[in-house]
Each structure stands twice: as structure tokens, then as C-alpha cells.
Amino acid sequence: xxNMEEWKxxxxxxxxxxxxxxxxxxxxxxxxxxxxxxxxxxVTLDGVLQLLSYIRRYTVPVILEISNIESVTPGFDxxxxxxxxxxxxxxxxxxxxxxxVVEYGDVINWDEMFAEGYCIMNPEAKVYKLxxxxxxxxxxxxxxxxxxEHLFRLPFFYLEYSGVxxxxxxxxxxxxxxxxxxxxxxxxxxxxxQAEEMSQYADIIVVGNALYENPxxxxxxxxxxxx
Ligand code: 1GP
Numbered sequence: 001x002x003n004m005e006e007w008k009x010x011x012x013x014x015x016x017x018x019x020x021x022x023x024x025x026x027x028x029x030x031x032x033x034x035x036x037x038x039x040x041x042x043v044t045l046d047g048v049l050q051l052l053s054y055i056r057r058y059t060v061p062v063i064l065e066i067s068n069i070e071s072v073t074p075g076f077d078x079x080x081x082x083x084x085x086x087x088x089x090x091x092x093x094x095x096x097x098x099x100x101v102v103e104y105g106d107v108i109n110w111d112e113m114f115a116e117g118y119c120i121m122n123p124e125a126k127v128y129k130l131x132x133x134x135x136x137x138x139x140x141x142x143x144x145x146x147x148x149e150h151l152f153r154l155p156f157f158y159l160e161y162s163g164v165x166x167x168x169x170x171x172x173x174x175x176x177x178x179x180x181x182x183x184x185x186x187x188x189x190x191x192x193x194q195a196e197e198m199s200q201y202a203d204i205i206v207v208g209n210a211l212y213e214n215p216x217x218x219x220x221x222x223x224x225x226x227x
Contacts, residue, residue: 002061002077004182007033008199009225010063011218012186012208013055014039015047015071021054023215028058030222036080036206038065040126045071052076065116069100077112082158084118084131085144092131116156117148121170122187125162138170145174149181159202161187163209168197175201191217192224199225 011032013019016039019027027035037051048064048071055062056075064076072079084092101108119141120128136144141159148157159166159174165188175183185198186206190213198205205225210218 002034007204009195009222010034010036010184010204010206011211012036012038012065012206013051013211014208015044015051016042017212019212019215023211024054026215026219027211028055028060030219031226032060032222033204033226034061034063034077036063036065037076038067038080040067040130043067043071045073047071049073066100069096069103072100079113080156081113081115082118083115083154084120084127084133085147086119086133086136086140087131088134089132114155115152116158116184117144117152117154117181118158118160119144120160120162121166122161122164124164125160127160127162138167138173141170142173142177145177145181145183149178154181156184157181158184158186161185164188165190165194166198168201171198171201175203189221190214192220195221195224 009032011027013035015037035055037048052075061077063078063080065080066072081097087093120133122128123135145157148154171185182203184204185202189195189207190210195205207218207221
């Protein structure tokens with residue numbers, strides 16, 4: 001439906017957080033390639049539906065990044081399914097996903113579904129704690145990226161620093177390992193310089209938190225990477 005191959009910039013909105021309507025309007029009209037709806041805590045069906053119906057007034061593609069099965073609803077363009085590669089519990093890698101497929105497998109439209117191999121690098125991030133992650137060294141992170149590309153053949157490898165700005169050199173090294181698997185980078189991007197820097201290496205950069213803290217600067221990240 002949309003050409004994901006060309007995507008470079010994505011905003012991530014948290015259904016558990018509020019933004020003024022005028023900021024949401026600016027986000028939807030910013031020229032970003034897509035909006036991901038996703039969060040870690042307190043993601044409810046109500047919150048997801050509210051954001052979906054707001055964003056749907058615009059033409060921007062909208063993706064649900066599934067955090068829990070209760071908040072999944074039809075109506076999104078795509079569904080991204082996180083698999084946390086550096087979790088110490090199999091639950092976050094495949095058991096939750098398996099449960100969902102056992103229950104809803106007959107009605108899932110597989111063409112809209114994409115797995116993301118997450119490698120979570122920031123031990124302070126809520127999602128790192130929730131998924132009981134192990135801190136990967138650079139070498140280990142590269143190992144996960146190689147598995148995503150060659151063994152699992154995942155469509156996306158997501159290097160997640162959620163809340164802090166990551167190491168551009170590692171992003172570069174990981175990009176060098178990936179060919180078919182697209183590299184998503186997210187974490188701590190607050191301004192256009194950072195967006196530009198990470199975008200040199202990552203296929204897609206994700207800007208989340210900055211929209212809630214300094215939307216004016218966050219909005220400038222779109223033009224910084226889509227010239
Ligand atoms: C979070 O990777 C995204 O899942 C974006 O991170 O909120 O730090 O921008 P930030």
C-alpha cells in the first residue's frame with residue numbers, strides 16, 4: 001500500500017499521553033513518513049482508538065506497534081510486532097506473540113503484520129526493565145543484528161535507546177551488517193542535528209518523547225532528514 005522502502009522518518013505517539021490538538025495537527029501534517037502509535041505503560045484500547053481516529057483525518061500512514069493484545073484494533077495501515085531479542089525471558093521474544101496468534105490467527109491479515117527485532121540498549125528505559133533485558137555489548141548488539149538479517153530474516157531491526165541519545169558509531173556498524181533487514185533507530189532525538197546524524201546510518205529514525213517536551217524542535221527533525 002505504502003512504499004516503506006522509502007521511509008526515513010517516523011513519529012511515535014504514546015496513547016497514554018496527551019498532546020494539544022494543534023500539536024497533533026502539526027505532527028500529522030509534518031511530512032513524516034508515518035506515525036507509530038505505541039507505548040509501554042497504560043496502553044488501553046480507548047487511548048489507541050482516540051489517537052487512531054484523530055490521525056485518520058489525515059493521509060499520513062498509521063501503524064500500531066502492539067504492546068498488549070487488549071489494545072489491538074482494526075483500522076491501522078500496519079501492525080508492528082516487537083520481539084525483544086535481548087530479553088532474558090522468552091515471553092518477550094515469542095510467547096506473547098504466540099498466544100495472540102493462537103487466539104486470532106484465523107482473522108489476522110498477514111500482509112499488514114511486520115515483526116521488529118528489538119535490541120534495547122538503555123537500561124534506564126521502562127521497556128528495558130519491563131522486558132527484563134540484558135545489556136548487550138556492541139559486539140553482542142551486532143550479533144543480534146546479524147541474526148535478524150540472516151537467521152530470522154526480519155523486516156526490521158530496531159536499535160532502541162528510548163529516552164537517551166545513542167551511539168552513532170554503533171548505529172553505523174550495525175547498518176553495515178544489514179542489507180535486507182531495515183534498521184530503525186529510536187532514542188533521545190530532540191533536534192535536527194541529532195536527526196541528521198542518526199539518519200546518515202539508520203534507514204528510519206523514530207522521534208517520540210521530544211514531541212511531548214519540545215514539539216517545535218521535534219517537528220524540525222522531519223525536514224532535517226527528508227531533503
Ligand atoms: C521509543 O524509539 C522510540 O520507542 C523513540 O525514543 O522517545 O527517546 O524519542 P524517544
